[in-house]
Amino acid sequence: MESIIQEYREYQSVIKGYTPKVVLGTERELKKLTKHLEEHSLNFQSVKLVDLENYCIERTEGKSLGYRNLIVSQTRSFFTYLKQQEYCFDNPSIRLSYTNLDTHQALPEVASLExxxxxxxxxxxxxxxxxxxxQFAPIRKRxxxxxxxxxxTGIRAGEAANLLLSDINLGGTGSQYSGW
Incomplete structure (x- = not known):
């Protein structure tokens, strides 16, 4: 399993162009995953979705949702690579969800229409x-x-903040809303 992780590390560096920090962090995480699999007498071919879910839950207990999503993302990417390279025939991580690991998580509050x-x-x-x-009129209009x-549109604040003028279709081909 160690040699496969090293191959994946090279794949991330050379093919994907990930930063050394990302590659090193992923390698560390995959070593923890392989240790977990070995402790449960599993390998990349025999692991099931429930095994990966249990690993992610154990690994991220008490951690932030962002950290949890990082672990899930790393696991999913790695198993996608394993299947592409034919190290395993099935990719159990394809159904590994970012959200179903914590069923007690509350949904955020949403403003009412009023x-x-x-x-x-x-x-x-x-x-x-x-x-x-x-002098504040342009800021208020913005x-x-x-x-x-x-x-x-339902876009997030960060997405709106990153919009460029070139992202906007000024041709008027879309629907018009005259309520503003």
Whole structure:
């Protein structure tokens, strides 16, 4: 199993172009996975989905959801590689889910339609207000536009923050919403 991990490390470095830090972190994690499999008399060919789920649960107990997702992602990528290289015939990790490991996790709260409409009204009021300093008018317009974009499309704040002007279709071929 050690030689397969070394091959995977080279694959990540050369083919995928991952940074040395990512490659080293993945190698460390895969060594822990192989140790876990050996302790349970398993190998890459005999491991089942439930074994991988149990490993991920044990490995990430008390850790953040982001860390849990990292472990799942590393495991899934590795088993995809194993199948591509014909080290195993089945990829049990393909059904390994990022979300089903913690059934007690609460969903985030979502603003009601009324709360969103109130926010839009307030942002519109600020844009149209002459009471504030005029130098802030472009910032208020930007805020209204970003809020309306996020509400209308469902994109995340980080995705909206990373938008470039070139990402926007100014041709007007999409649907128009005149409510803003």
């Amino acid at each position: 709360e969103i409409q109130d926010c839009l009204k307030e942002l519109r009021r600020q844009v149209n207000s002459f009471l504030g300093r005029r 805020n209204l536009t970003l809020f309306a974009l996020m509400y209308a």
